[in-house]
Amino acid sequence: MARYTRLLCIFAVLVLLTAACGGDDNGDTAEETEETTGSATNTEPADTTPTPVVEETMALTSGENANFHEEENVAAEDSVEVELDDNYFEPTILTGQAGQEITLELFNEGGNIHNFSIADQNIDQDLEEGGNEEVEVQFPESGAVTFFCKYHQELGMRGELKVA
Ligand SMILES: [Cu+2]
Numbered sequence: 166m167a168r169y170t171r172l173l174c175i176f177a178v179l180v181l182l183t184a185a186c187g188g189d190d191n192g193d194t195a196e197e198t199e200e201t202t203g204s205a206t207n208t209e210p211a212d213t214t215p216t217p218v219v220e221e222t223m224a225l226t227s228g229e230n231a232n233f234h235e236e237e238n239v240a241a242e243d244s245v246e247v248e249l250d251d252n253y254f255e256p257t258i259l260t261g262q263a264g265q266e267i268t269l270e271l272f273n274e275g276g277n278i279h280n281f282s283i284a285d286q287n288i289d290q291d292l293e294e295g296g297n298e299e300v301e302v303q304f305p306e307s308g309a310v311t312f313f314c315k316y317h318q319e320l321g322m323r324g325e326l327k328v329a
Contacts, residue, residue: 220232220253220321221233221234222321223257225309225311225323225324225325226308226309226311226325226327227309227311227325229311229318229323230321230323231253231254231257231321231322231323231324231325232252232253232257232320232321232322232323233253233257233258234248234250234253234254234255234256234257235255235256235257235258236256236257236258236259236260237256237258237259237260238260238261238329239259239260239261239267240260240261240262240265240329242261242267243267243268244267244268244269244270244299245259245267245268245269245270246269246270246272247259247269247270247271247272247281248272248274249271249272249273249274249275249279249281249292249314249322250273250274250275250279251275251276251277251317252275252277252279252314252317252320252321252322253321253322254281254312254314254322254323254324256324257323257324257325258324258325258327259324259325259326259327260327260328260329261304261326261327261328261329262304262328262329263304263305263306263307263328264303264304264305264306265303265304266301266302266303266304267301267302267303267304268299268300268301268302269281269299269300269301269302270297270299271290271292271297271298271299271300272292272296272297273292273293273294273295273296273297274295275294276294277294277316277317278291278292278293278294278316279291279292279314279316279317279322280292280313280314280315280316281298281300281312281314282312282313282314282315283302283310283311283312283313283326285310286302286303286310288300288302288312289315302326303326304326304327304328305326305328306328307328308327308328309325309326309327309328310325310326311323311324311325312324312325312326
């Protein structure tokens with residue numbers, strides 16, 4: 166609701182400006198910026214939605230590279246959906262509390278078999294194309310732990326559980 170009110174205000178200002186400038190043709194610049202709640206480390210500009218094709222890579226806390234598809238704060242959650250696709254995890258970065266346990270609902274939406282592994286937690290879960298599985302994971306006491314697809318990690322199919 167606050168956002169809607171803000172849009173109205175911006176629109177009103179634009180109308181005033183347009184009138185003051187004698188009908189300048191700038192009425193189409195009112196595209197609103199996306200709200201980016203809870204992702205202070207987001208390196209993107211305001212708008213993150215329409216960039217599906219180009220693979221953006223990032224360095225995980227471990228120094229390994231990952232194909233980056235979103236960061237999500239799950240500190241208040243008992244479970245969260247994680248998409249496995251060709252070849253990335255979305256969200257790629259899950260931030261949570263130290264020692265937090267959480268259920269990951271894994272969905273393979275890609276065209277290949279994929280896998281979710283965390284070496285330190287003895288997790289090695291395959292997912293057939295179209296498959297879904299649940300795994301219980303735990304955030305570390307500090308820093309981050311890497312998860313990966315054992316078939317495609319060299320292609321950047323990695324992510325991490327990071328303590329906020
Ligand atoms: Cu994979």
